[in-house]
Amino acid sequence: MACGGFMSAPVCLIENDENGKLCVKKQAKDILDGIKEPVVVVSVVGLYRTGKSYIMNRLAGQQSGFALGSTIESKTKGIWMWCVPHPSKKGHTLVLLDTEGLGDVEKGDEKHDTWIFCLAVLLSSTLVYNSSGVIDNMALEKLHYVTELTENIRVKAEASQDEDQSADFMRVFPSFVWAVRDFTLELKKGDDQITSDEYLESALKLKTGSSAQTERYNLPRRCLRHFFAVRKCFVFPRPASTQNMRRMEELEENDLDPEFLEQAKSFCRYIYDNAEPKIISGGRIITGTALGNLAEVYIEAIRSGKVPCLENAVVSLAKIQNVRAVEQALEFYMTEMLSMAQLPMDPEDLSNIHTVAEKKATEVFITMSFNDNDQIYQQELMGKIHNEYQDMCQQNHEASLMQCEEVLREVFDTLEKGISDGLYLKTGGYRQYRDMLRQLAEEYRAKTQSHIMCEEVLSMYLKAKEDVGNMILQADQSLSAAEQEKEVQRLKNEILEQRQRGLEEQNRLQEQAFQDMQRTHDEHVNQIIHQMEREHERMRRDNERVLEAKLREKETLLEQGFQKEAARMQSEIDSLKTDMNKQETSQPSTTSKVMDIVGTAASLFLPGFVPKVAGFGLSLLSKRF
Ligand SMILES: Nc1nc2c(ncn2[C@@H]2O[C@H](COP(=O)(O)OP(=O)(O)O)[C@@H](O)[C@H]2O)c(=O)[nH]1
Ligand SMILES: [Mg+2]
Secondary structure, three states, X not given: OOXXXXXXXXXXXXXXXXXXXXXXXXXXXXXXXXXXXXXXXXXXXXXXOOOHHHHHHHHOOOOOOOOOOOOOOOOOOOEEEEEEEOOOOOOOEEEEEEEOOEOOOOOOOHHHHHHHHHHHHHHOOEEEEEEEOOOOHHHHHHOHHHHHHHHHOEOOOOOOOOOOOHHHHHHXXXXXXXXXXXXXXXXXXXXXXXXXXXXXXXXXXXXXXXXXXXHHHHHHHHHHXXXXXXXXXXXXXXXXXXXXXXXXXXXXXXXXXXXXXXXXXXXXXXXXXXXXXXXXXXXXXXXXXXXXXXXXXXXXXXXXXXXXXXXXXHHHHHHHHXXXXXXXXXXHHHHHHHHHOOOXXXXXXXXXXXXXXXXXXXXHHHHHOOOOHHHHHHHXXXXXXXXXXXXXXXXXXXXXXXXXXXXXXXXXXXXXXXXXXXXXXXXXXHHHHHHHHHHHHHHHHHHXXXXXOHHHHHHHHHHHXXXXXXXXXXXXXXXXXXXXXXXXXXXXXXXXHHHXXXXXXXXXXXXXXXXXXXXXXXXXXXXXXXXXXXXXXXXXXXXXXHHHHHHHHHHXXXXXXXXXXXXXXXXXXXXXXXXXXXXXXXXXXXXXXXXXXHHHHHHHHHHHHHHHHHHHHHHHHHOOO
16 A cells, blocks of 8 residues: 555554554554655644544545544544655655544543644644634633643653753744634734734733733643744635535535635645654654654553653664664675675775775665764674674685685696606606796796785695605705705795795785774764764754744743743743753864774774784685695
8 A cells, every 4th residue: 555655545553452552553654664755744633523634635635535524423533644745845755644533522531632632742743733613712721732741741851750841842842733614703903904823823922910810821822832933823714515514525626615725725835835844852854764663652651651751752763763774784785795796806906895885884874873872873883894894804715715726726736646646756856846836836826816815825835745845855866965955945945935925915914904994994983973063053953943933932922011921931042042052062072072982993893803804814724735
């Protein structure tokens, strides 16, 4: 049904399981898992049977989809989800979340409604509150769920239970749209025409005074103003006659009231143009995959009787995402290496392939991972890539070794035959043997010179032939004792010289390995620093967005004469500014911390890396000759 985020019909995302506890449905989770692009999440809440599902279908650009209830009982249970390609933001998926109606007496479980409301807030980037009639005190009282958010959602993990965290809500909450259905009033204030937004703002105006009654009146208004930085209102007239409305799914566009149609269109346009991609603390945009994980993290908290906490959720989410990021980056690295490397090959070429593959893999990691504080996961990736590369180097050694051995066997075949036939055990045989050995060694070198194990293999061969050489020498009557002695020494020297060549060969490999590590280290540091700069920039923009909203709110409060409220807003502004300053000044020290951490990680690998590669060939060789 779903492919790459496209769904022909909505599915249930969250519902009650057989024990009456909320759970995330696997089918929906799987769909979200497959969405690797950013998501714009629009959720709708409000009393049951107020046309929520209908308006969501319009957002999906469909006549039907979310089930409509034409009877008094509400159709939608839990939270339903429909992912469609975003109509105007390329590379984004529009995720529509339709919630079950609040206040359905049949259900008789108030807490359930509260959680559905909270989840709609927590999961969306735009929250549509849908109500019928007018925005009056009653409508606002029905929105008491907003006032309960402070008890049911925590932003920070460490703040004490009774600490007021509502100041942080604005930073993490969605933008807010109030959709007023069956609106019959004229948008006028006195004689003046007003916009629907002004209508909403005037309904949210606070009352002066501090009586309990005023407090009660102000509470939902204050919550809306303080929690939701961006507020918008649309008023819709009745869409059609009562008779027609029972079969709204079947109605053609021109059966609908033109004014309703116009409002519906401008509502959809506003959502398409203005609803932002879903972000989490720190201003990071999340993908469908992360949204699914986020839903699970919140549901898990609610199931275990805890208050969902945004900060904890981000930590859990980061863990899930980072584990995946390591897996996928490593997979990418391996695929790249296996497709590019043809063993045996020049270690320098292999190293170049490794460098490119590792750079790309780190990019894969960086785009997927987040909040990898202290670079724990990046270090894990570094270690894993390092091990894979080391394996690859070993395989390269072995492949080279095998090829050199094969060439060696071929080239020295005549000599071996001669030895076993006793061809050289005669007067003048030694010189013959020695010349043959030299000539074949040159031939062997000519054939294997590009191979890393070439000198090493030859060195081991010469060493293994030392006794045979001496035997031939002893048997050669044409040489005087002194000459023989000289030859024994020369043979020894030759073996030593060859051994030296083998060692030099291995040293070059060690040097290569060292350079690889250095490159890897530099690459990681570079990428982390870039990533941190991006993260920092995102955080700064996020803070500025909130700061702007708070300043605006403070101005409005002042204009309307609410000094005390304005002062409270000012103190929120001040503390936000302090936070922003702290973040600004902590940047350089974090950078040097990164260098330290990655540096330590690299030096941990380095000593293990060099001997292992260099020692490998020798241990194998010693078993062979
Ligand atoms: N009065 C009125 N009814 C509507 C409107 N939009 C849809 N309906 C009808 O109201 C009933 C409930 O709609 P539905 O979207 O299922 O409401 P929900 O329970 O809030 O999701 C259906 O028969 C719809 O056709 C509207 O704007 N005004
Ligand atoms: Mg519905």
